Amino acid sequence: MRLYNTLTKNVEEFNPRVEGVVKLYTCGPTVYNYAHVGNLRTYISEDILQKGLEFLNYEVIRVMNITDVGHMTSDADAGEDKMLKGARREGKTVYEIAEFYTDAFLSDMEKLNIKKPKIIEKASSHINTYIKMIEKMLEDNFAYISGGNVYFDVSKAKDYYKLSGKNPDDLLVAVRDTVEEDNLKRNPFDFGLWFTTSKFENQAMKWDSPWGVGYPGWHIECSGIACEFLGDYVDIHCGGVDNIFPHHTNEIAQSEAYLGHSWCNFWFHGAHLNDQTGKMSKSNGEFLKLSVLEEKGYSPLDYRFFCLNSHYRNTLVFSYDSLDIAKNSLNKLRKKIQSLSKDGLVDSLKYDKYVSSFAEAISNDLNTAQMITIVYDVLKDAEINDKTKFELIDKFDTVLSLNLTLIENQEKIDQELKEYIEKKILERQEAKNSKDFVKADFIRNELLEKNIKLNDTRDGTTYEVID
Numbered sequence: 050m051r052l053y054n055t056l057t058k059n060v061e062e063f064n065p066r067v068e069g070v071v072k073l074y075t076c077g078p079t080v081y082n083y084a085h086v087g088n089l090r091t092y093i094s095e096d097i098l099q100k101g102l103e104f105l106n107y108e109v110i111r112v113m114n115i116t117d118v119g120h121m122t123s124d125a126d127a128g129e130d131k132m133l134k135g136a137r138r139e140g141k142t143v144y145e146i147a148e149f150y151t152d153a154f155l156s157d158m159e160k161l162n163i164k165k166p167k168i169i170e171k172a173s174s175h176i177n178t179y180i181k182m183i184e185k186m187l188e189d190n191f192a193y194i195s196g197g198n199v200y201f202d203v204s205k206a207k208d209y210y211k212l213s214g215k216n217p218d219d220l221l222v223a224v225r226d227t228v229e230e231d232n233l234k235r236n237p238f239d240f241g242l243w244f245t246t247s248k249f250e251n252q253a254m255k256w257d258s259p260w261g262v263g264y265p266g267w268h269i270e271c272s273g274i275a276c277e278f279l280g281d282y283v284d285i286h287c288g289g290v291d292n293i294f295p296h297h298t299n300e301i302a303q304s305e306a307y308l309g310h311s312w313c314n315f316w317f318h319g320a321h322l323n324d325q326t327g328k329m330s331k332s333n334g335e336f337l338k339l340s341v342l343e344e345k346g347y348s349p350l351d352y353r354f355f356c357l358n359s360h361y362r363n364t365l366v367f368s369y370d371s372l373d374i375a376k377n378s379l380n381k382l383r384k385k386i387q388s389l390s391k392d393g394l395v396d397s398l399k400y401d402k403y404v405s406s407f408a409e410a411i412s413n414d415l416n417t418a419q420m421i422t423i424v425y426d427v428l429k430d431a432e433i434n435d436k437t438k439f440e441l442i443d444k445f446d447t448v449l450s451l452n453l454t455l456i457e458n459q460e461k462i463d464q465e466l467k468e469y470i471e472k473k474i475l476e477r478q479e480a481k482n483s484k485d486f487v488k489a490d491f492i493r494n495e496l497l498e499k500n501i502k503l504n505d506t507r508d509g510t511t512y513e514v515i516d
């Protein structure tokens with residue numbers, strides 16, 4: 050398996066420490082709001098990584114944290130507490146917010162056919178682990194106490210800047226806006242391991258500790274959960290590119306300080322999905338979440354297909370035009386696959402040949418576009434029978450997870466499309482009745498962009514789906 054490693058900045062051969070078993074750690078969401086589709090792109094890329102490894106016969110032990118405490122609006126411990134902000138926004142408790150958005154996240158994952166990690170752990174459930182690690186770091190002088198808080202001293206870390214590959218001056222310029230002056234720190238990049246002097250009076254989640262009542266910093270949560278559930282080593286650690294600095298940099302510093310040896314040699318980072326403004330944010334009321342796409346008539350798997358057409362290391366710009374193209378191509382692809390006859394025998398020579406090409410696409414730094422091309426190549430291949438084609442695509446779909454071979458799924462999709470169009474026709478009729486012809490035309494064009502043509506007849510409006 051060849052994979053890009055952020056640590057070495059190269060595509061290189063990946064080998065786990067124990068043959069055949071991959072210990073995979075993936076940073077999870079901060080559950081203060083719904084995930085935006087950018088966040089979901091990262092989880093889709095990680096899902097392809099897990100399933101790609103499984104296709105190559107590795108056993109994958111995947112761990113994910115759920116951050117329900119300690120994450121500030123700035124990743125460098127500054128700003129407001131994200132969970133408190135969420136609770137205030139909705140007039141609920143932090144616990145209610147955490148539970149609600151954890152469920153929403155898991156539901157998004159399911160809709161996107163993302164395999165649920167074997168181990169999902171709430172950050173707030175492992176306080177004793179963080180305390181034990183922090184005590185050891187204090188003992189070994191990697192950490193210091195200042196004004197009631199415990200900080201990690203980055204000057205003590207070996208190669209603190211190795212993951213980002215940048216020097217401190219450049220990093221300081223890059224994060225100037227987010228690194229708040231904290232007089233308690235010795236160095237601007239030192240980071241909080243435990244806070245007792247919270248800026249937030251109404252901090253809800255607090256625990257007793259040797260340094261007073263307080264709460265853990267965001268970074269220690271991932272190191273703690275990774276060490277507790279995966280042991281002394283992680284084979285691949287994942288996240289979005291924004292996690293490289295400071296989050297993953299700090300995870301390496303504290304995990305290695307605690308363990309006393311190098312911790313994870315392979316770092317996998319998904320590039321961002323941005324909207325037309327150049328970034329993706331949750332600050333506007335109506336941000337791009339999965340349910341917004343669903344309300345507009347797209348299925349979560351249309352979005353998954355849209356993501357898979359690009360390489361996980363390329364920044365992607367979201368647009369409804371591109372999503373329309375993905376939706377239409379996926380529908381056509383599914384129809385072709387579902388029209389294949391299931392009779393006959395699998396031609397095992399041809400089957401094996403295509404399975405190895407697919408494995409090569411996985412090994413080629415998870416080239417999802419190449420994987421999709423192989424699906425089309427199989428369909429076009431005049432030398433193989435339908436049964437072989439169907440079984441091959443069924444096998445590829447263990448990685449792509451686009452429900453390519455699920456017959457009942459197509460019926461469900463057709464039914465959903467029918468209901469969506471009928472709802473739109475009704476809305477258009479109401480607009481016409483109230484003489485809002487601009488809205489009526491808008492709805493007609495909105496549907497046309499999705500290849501749905503309306504025909505007004507004497508008996509009412511009918512529709513056709515055009516290819």
Ligand code: AMP
Pocket residue numbers: 076077078079080086087088089090091287288289290291292319320321322323328329
């Ligand atoms: P958060 O819930 O903010 O901790 O982020 C969850 C995951 O989404 C992290 O792995 C981030 O690196 C990733 N992420 C954040 N913004 C984007 C984006 N625009 N595109 C892709 N991934 C993102």
Ligand code: ZN
Pocket residue numbers: 075076077271296
């Ligand atoms: Zn993390």
